[in-house]
Amino acid sequence: MRNRLAFRHWFRAFASLAFFALVLCLAFYITAFVYARTGWKPHAVLALLVNAFLGIILMVALVAIAGTVIHRRHRTKNPLSVITEALERIATGDFTTRLDENLRSHGVVGELVQSVNHMATRLDEMEKLRQEFVSNVSHEIQSPLTSIRGFAAALQRDNVSLEDRLHYLEIIEAESLRLSRLSENLLKLASLDSEQTRLAPTTYRLDVQLRNLILACETQWTAKDIEMEVALDEAAISADEDLLSQVWINLIHNSIKFTPPGGTIHVGLHRKGDRWEVSVADTGIGIAEEDLPRIFERFYKADPSRRHSAGGNGLGLAIAQRVVEIHSGAIAVRSQPGAGAEFTVSLPAV
Ligand SMILES: Nc1ncnc2c1ncn2[C@@H]1O[C@H](COP(=O)(O)OP(=O)(O)OP(=O)(O)O)[C@@H](O)[C@H]1O
Ligand SMILES: [Mg+2]
Structure with missing residues (x-):
């Protein structure tokens, strides 16, 4: 076990040195290419310094790029961070969020994925029901109001006979009753829906x-x-x-x-x-x-x-x-x- 750790340590050191040497070679070739193109021949010490400087910059850039790629892959592969992100999206109201079914293969995480997807589906259904309910209530309020407004306007005309006047008033009364029954029934349903509906048997x-x-x-x-x-x-x-x-x-x-x-x-x-x-x-x-x-x-x-x-x-x-x-x-x-x-x-x- 110890030998193995030592081997790993030396291997890493060797790989880093080889990588640095490779980057320096790359820097050398780049500067040689630039000198050949521009015809500029700097002093050997200056050329060495430029090579070393370019090598260091190249190495930092490559390490940063590799780090970002590895970090991203790591993030997308971690099922828990995927689930957390999905839950955050659901919490902001995006109930169409679903987790990738492939995550199911991760044993216990699979159950969690299933529960999150089930919860999102239920929330989505409830949201649709809520929207439908609001649109139904608005419609049920709107139609009696429209007829009350229309007949109230008709009553203001001068040439309406007494018989018509009484008929319009009857309609206005019936439509007002309908509105008041609507509100009564909605309250009744809300109370029947609530968990604490107390039966008095x-x-x-x-x-x-x-x-x-x-x-x-x-x-x-x-x-x-x-x-x-x-x-x-x-x-x-x-x-x-x-x-x-x-x-x-x-x-x-x-x-x-x-x-x-x-x-x-x-x-x-x-x-x-x-x-x-x-x-x-x-x-x-x-x-x-x-x-x-x-x-x-x-x-x-x-x-x-x-x-x-x-x-x-x-x-x-x-x-x-x-x-x-x-x-x-x-x-x-x-x-x-x-x-x-x-x-x-x-x-x-x-
Ligand atoms: N006995 C019945 N004969 C024929 N159709 C009926 C009968 N009972 C209910 N319905 C139909 O079912 C629908 C729903 O009935 P429901 O009692 O829920 O509503 P409503 O009577 O229209 O309004 P509300 O009861 O809120 O005043 C009615 O609109 C009607 O089309
Ligand atoms: Mg009825």
């Missing part, structure tokens, strides 16, 4: 809650001449009563909204194994197959003409789904265009 009669809510909407379904069929088994449930009432209100309001006059709505509550199942079925316009997987998304409205969903923000089902989820339940939909829709909520029985 009590044991209460689900059938009584449903019956009361159906009665509370009576003016709305009778105004559309809708027949309301109710088949509720007696059911005690342990849940947050206020939050669940929001689910039933959203489902019943949708059924009334999307069912033409003269239709029927059926609300049922039955036991299915260890769960209670609530169904709200209507004979309304139904939902197209391609819209079904998306109707629980925030701001999604299936009705392209927006005629039926006017006044809605596409948040009702998203809120219902979130509330059901935090009660360890499930919500599902079955529908065919023109043949009505049936929403089913199942909740654990106590």
Whole structure:
């Protein structure tokens, strides 16, 4: 071992000397070339000094260049510095950053690379969702504001009849209500999303809650001449009563909204194994197959003409789904265009 170290030491010294001699030779050839070209013949001592000086400069320059190249290669090859740089880029908001998959071959570092790439992908997805959310909220605020502004301007004209005036005022009131419902629903969703959503579960009669809510909407379904069929088994449930009432209100309001006059709505509550199942079925316009997987998304409205969903923000089902989820339940939909829709909520029985 010692011999080996000594050998290395001598080898390095010899290599350095050889390198210096080589550089001096190079300097000698360069100066000889310059003298031959210019025809200048300096004194031998001066020529020696110039050679030595040029040799030293050349050597310093070559060592500096080699040092920089080795340092760079070393930096790019060190996986930890590559990961650190990537994390710094992610921290500044560049979520498109991904680490080279080849780094995976470095064992434990491979796991770190995978985690960093996974984190960047998730952050990227969340950023896209955030941007989409902001653009949806802006759109939902913008359209009622535009109509409020338009009808307020129309009201200022002199030649508007009393009947039109009342109609414009009704629209302004409805659009203001829509704005205020939007802000209420956004706050509700934000609170349901937050980790600290505190459930206040009590044991209460689900059938009584449903019956009361159906009665509370009576003016709305009778105004559309809708027949309301109710088949509720007696059911005690342990849940947050206020939050669940929001689910039933959203489902019943949708059924009334999307069912033409003269239709029927059926609300049922039955036991299915260890769960209670609530169904709200209507004979309304139904939902197209391609819209079904998306109707629980925030701001999604299936009705392209927006005629039926006017006044809605596409948040009702998203809120219902979130509330059901935090009660360890499930919500599902079955529908065919023109043949009505049936929403089913199942909740654990106590
Ligand atoms: N019973 C139903 N019949 C037909 N389509 C429905 C029914 N319920 C929901 N939908 C469709 O699903 C979409 C999303 O419903 P959701 O309740 O989330 O929003 P909304 O009713 O339009 O607005 P909001 O509930 O915020 O007032 C609706 O716009 C509608 O296209
Ligand atoms: Mg709704």
